Amino acid sequence: EDQVTQSPEALRLQEGESSSLNCSYTVSGLRGLFWYRQDPGKGPEFLFTLYSAGEEKEKERLKATLTKKESFLHITAPKPEDSATYLCAVAAGGTSYGKLTFGQGTILTVHP
Amino acid sequence: GAGVSQSPRYKVAKRGQDVALRCDPISGHVSLFWYQQALGQGPEFLTYFQNEAQLDKSGLPSDRFFAERPEGSVSTLKIQRTQQEDSAVYLCASSLGLYRGRETQYFGPGTRLLVL
Numbered sequence A: 001e002d003q004v005t006q007s008p009e010a011l012r013l014q015e016g017e018s019s020s021l022n023c024s025y026t027v028s029g030l031r032g033l034f035w036y037r038q039d040p041g042k043g044p045e046f047l048f049t050l051y052s053a054g055e056e057k058e059k060e061r062l063k064a065t066l067t068k069k070e071s072f073l074h075i076t077a078p079k080p081e082d083s084a085t086y087l088c089a090v091a092a093g094g095t096s097y098g099k100l101t102f103g104q105g106t107i108l109t110v111h112p
Numbered sequence B: 001g002a003g004v005s006q007s008p009r010y011k012v013a014k015r016g017q018d019v020a021l022r023c024d025p026i027s028g029h030v031s032l033f034w035y036q037q038a039l040g041q042g043p044e045f046l047t048y049f050q051n052e053a054q055l056d057k058s059g060l061p062s063d064r065f066f067a068e069r070p071e072g073s074v075s076t077l078k079i080q081r082t083q084q085e086d087s088a089v090y091l092c093a094s095s096l097g098l099y100r101g102r103e104t105q106y107f108g109p110g111t112r113l114l115v116l
Helices: none
Strands: A003-007 A010-014 A019-026 A030-038 A045-050 A056-059 A062-066 A070-075 A084-092 A106-111 B005-007 B010-013 B019-024 B031-037 B044-050 B053-056 B065-068 B075-079 B088-095 B111-115
Touching (some): A003 A084, A010 A019, A019 A030, A030 A062, A030 A070, A045 A056, A045 A062, A070 A084, B010 B019, B019 B111, B031 B075, B075 B088
Antiparallel strands (some): A003 A019, A019 A070, A030 A045, A056 A062, A062 A070, B065 B075, B088 B111
16 A cells, blocks of 8 residues: 655744755555645645656755655745645556545744 | 636535535546545545546545546535545545646645534
C-alpha cells in the first residue's frame, strides 16, 4: 500500500526565514509526486509535479526537489501570504495517472 | 477560465438522510475524481471517472456511497443513510486525462457535509 508522510506537522517561521518541508513516500512504481497548497475553506491548489529522482521545479519563493525516497519543498524568504497547508501526493503503479495518495499536510505559518 | 465548481458548498443532514453532491468539472476535462477530507487530514481518494466510465471505486468506504457521471461531464456523489462518520469535506477534481502531461488534477472548493 502506498504511504506518504509529511513533516513537520506544523511549522512557524518569521518573515524572511527560509526552511524546508519534507515528504517521505513508500510506493510501488512512482509515476509522479505532486505538491499542492491549501488555504482554509478552499480546495488544494496545484503547485508542482516531479516525475523522477533528481528533478527540481521552482516557482517564485518555492522550490521542489525529488529523491528516490522523499521530496522537499524549500521556501526561500517566506512572506505572510505563504501561510497555508502544503500537501504532498503521489501517483503510483499501473500505466496511467489515476488516484492520488496524499500525506496529512504541513501547516505553515509565516509571521510578519 | 472557470475552474471546478461544486454544490452545495455546505450541507447539513440528519442521520439517516440521503444527500447528493454535485461537481462541474473544467470544460474539456475528461477525467474526474472524488476525494474525502477529514478535518486536519489530507484528502483520501474515493473514486474516479474517465468520461462516463467509472474506472476505480476502490476508495468508496461502503455501499452507501455511490458516484455517477452519466454524460461524461457533471458528476454526482450520493451518500445514502448518512452517518455521523460521513461528516467531512468532499472534494472534486478534474484533469485533461490520465497520461503524463495531462494528469494535473485541479480541485474545486469542496462541499462541507455535517451529519447531525
